[in-house]
Amino acid sequence: MNRSIRKVAVLGSGIMGSRIACHFANIGVEVLLLDMVPRELSEAEAAKGLTLEHPAVRNRLVNQSFQQTLKASPAALYSPSFANRVKLGNFDDNLADIKGYDWVIEVIVERLDIKKGLFEKVDALRKPGTLVTSNTSGIPIHLMAEGRSDDFRKHFCGTHFFNPPRYLKLLEIIPTGETDPAVLDFLTHYGDLFLGKTTVLCKDTPGFIANRLGIYALIQTIRVAADMGLTVEEVDKLTGPVVGRPKSGTFRLSDVVGLDTTVHVANNLYASGEGTDESREGFALPAVMQQLYDQKWLGDKTGQGFYKKIKDEKGKSVILALDFASMEYKPTEKVKFATLEGTKAIAEVSKRFGVLLAGKDNAGEFYRKTFSDIFRYASFRIPEIADETYRIDQAITAGFGWQLGPFETWDAIGVSKMLQIMEAEGMKPAAWVYDMAAAGHNSFYKIEKGQRWYYDRSTKDYKKIPGQDSFVILSNLADKIVWKNAGANVYDLGDGILNLEFKSKMNTMGSEVIEGIQKSISLAEKDFRGLVIGNESVEAFSAGANLAMLFMFAIEQEFDEINMVIAQFQQTMMRARYSSIPVVTAPHTLALGGGTELNLHADKVVAHAETYMGLVEFGVGIIPAGGGTKEMALRCSDMYQAGDTELNILQTAFMNIAQAKVSTSAHDAKAMNYLQDKDQIVLNRSRLIAEAKQAAVELAENGYTQPKQRNDIKVQGKAGMALFMAGIAQMRLANYISDHDAKIANKLAYVINGGDLSYAQQVSEQYLLDLEREAFLSLCGERKTLERMQGLLNGGKPPRN
Structure with missing residues (x-):
């Protein structure tokens, strides 16, 4: 059967249901999100004279849940506009609509009788062949299918998403003994390719795989911590990034998830483990967990859990941590x-x-x-x-x-x-x-x-x-490295394509990485037909230029050295753009400053959906000078059409840089013009380098021709500069920005408008690169810029001096 998913119905609009609906909307699917009809009016509805039959009342639960999800942080949608892909309704009025949907996902309360009652209605309404799955985390899948039609049981299984579905990669697929293997194959492939998930086939056992192991590890960690007398802060430090786990650690994660959720899953695993789990007692709640649960100190949702945030006498937020011995909160302490x-x-x-x-x-x-x-x-x-x-x-x-x-x-x-x-x-x-x-x-x-x-x-x-x-997995290709230095590896991916991998801290672009870019392009031009620049870092594609090196030169007033470094960086970016072979970048997570500039100069960008791009140099007192300001002026010039108010288009690019704005997703990066229509967005991070390689192959096979540098970039000159500087002056007078902010913004306005030109005209890329470099050098001589750099390098936020 040639199955496709165009329309998905999500039954249940709670935290998980709404977020699952949003993630399907993220990939362009039409979604129907349903929930119950309220049994009584709210005070506000009664005051308006509404009745239980009013549409706003009947859809109140689903409307409220979905609006809460749209306001939540981190965002469930790649772009706010994607909310239009979700249609809201209720079980009484709209459940019959599922007959036109390809996949029905149940995400209601964890009670078998209620789920079975809903599935009975779904079975009577669905068309044959419609997929039906449950997002349960604790109820055996086979029990929910009892009494259903043969076609329902054949097309039914568990699909357990992890919260939040946009960000966590896991999709557990749990078949019953009657699930059609073709359905499992389809869901495994669909979850991987379209939803960007790591799809794991599980057995229908308590907690499936991730919760069974993860909750056991969490509870045992809490038990050991209590036995050893370790503090909350100490355990979170020990169970965070140092061992390759999220920076939230154990206890902060529990507060975010909600202790009630953890207790619910643990109790289910304890109850179901009798006679089957030799370590069943490991799910018995430690005393501290039970006490917190009894006192309803459940974490963020109740305002306190293992941590508590308060305001001190000066109104400043202070984080307190729970003391297990006294069950009282105390100020957090630095762990060593x-x-x-x-x-x-x-x-x-x-x-x-x-x-x-x-x-x-x-x-x-x-x-x-x-x-x-x-x-x-x-x-x-x-x-x-x-x-x-x-x-x-x-x-x-x-x-x-x-x-x-x-x-x-x-x-x-x-x-x-x-x-x-x-x-x-x-x-x-x-x-x-x-x-x-x-x-x-x-x-x-x-x-x-x-x-x-x-x-x-x-x-x-x-x-x-x-x-x-x-997939292309670089960590499996150690024998395919054709060149390396301390900051970069170059791999032969086969099919005439090389891959450059950065290996510096946060993949910052220091001298070794710049050498790697230059060398990989030379190797590809000589003996290959394309280059991919991508890596498997969990932290960053690239956090930008090596600020420590720049700060060292600036503090010593080595301006010739800074000029040489920036010129080399610009030349490297331009070489990536104007090489004789296609250069494809594969950004993910953070691509900031120079990391964004590299992507701006690629022939094609194949970006993971969770890519956070931005020209953020303004925050440390400088402007983008690796071709970033030049490239945004160029892209704005290419957007101008007859009748446009050109300064409005340019102002958007100017403000993105001046506010050091970072995209919230790859789709947002496209809206900011950091990604273009020719670029590609990939949902599954694991596929990123393979997709980038394929893009490089296609560019080469389609007859890639080395492009020529541009000399037709329309800039606005004094007219644009005057408008921008007037706005900057007004913001300074209103105290929205500091004197130094105004100085940086004026430098940026000067460059992006093409400098001191008496009228709008066309200029070359090199002309704008020279303006960038001059402005950058002058700002590096400013004491307040050095203070900002030092603030960031010392692990804090740059001062807004």
């Missing part, structure tokens, strides 16, 4: 462990674990206890919840934002070494792990010929992880 200090120089997460587990302080003990327990528990879940290690690791990394799953972390430590640590802690994993080690297999994974293999307990040998052919 000798063990963590020993990892500061280790950039790769996988290489930190040896230091962390060898620690002689409380940090080391904490890691030995918690790692031993989660590894032990994960080993016993095979084959109960999954037959393969990689499914467990995929679910945990995609659902909880860990860089490495349990078995990947175990590999990074060393299987035999970890076994010794576990036994010293009084814990032993499942027998199959000992069998694996005894057979001489020293890892759960291995890489051969660019492909990743996993140890299979049933065959006692390695098998290739399926589905890799659609």
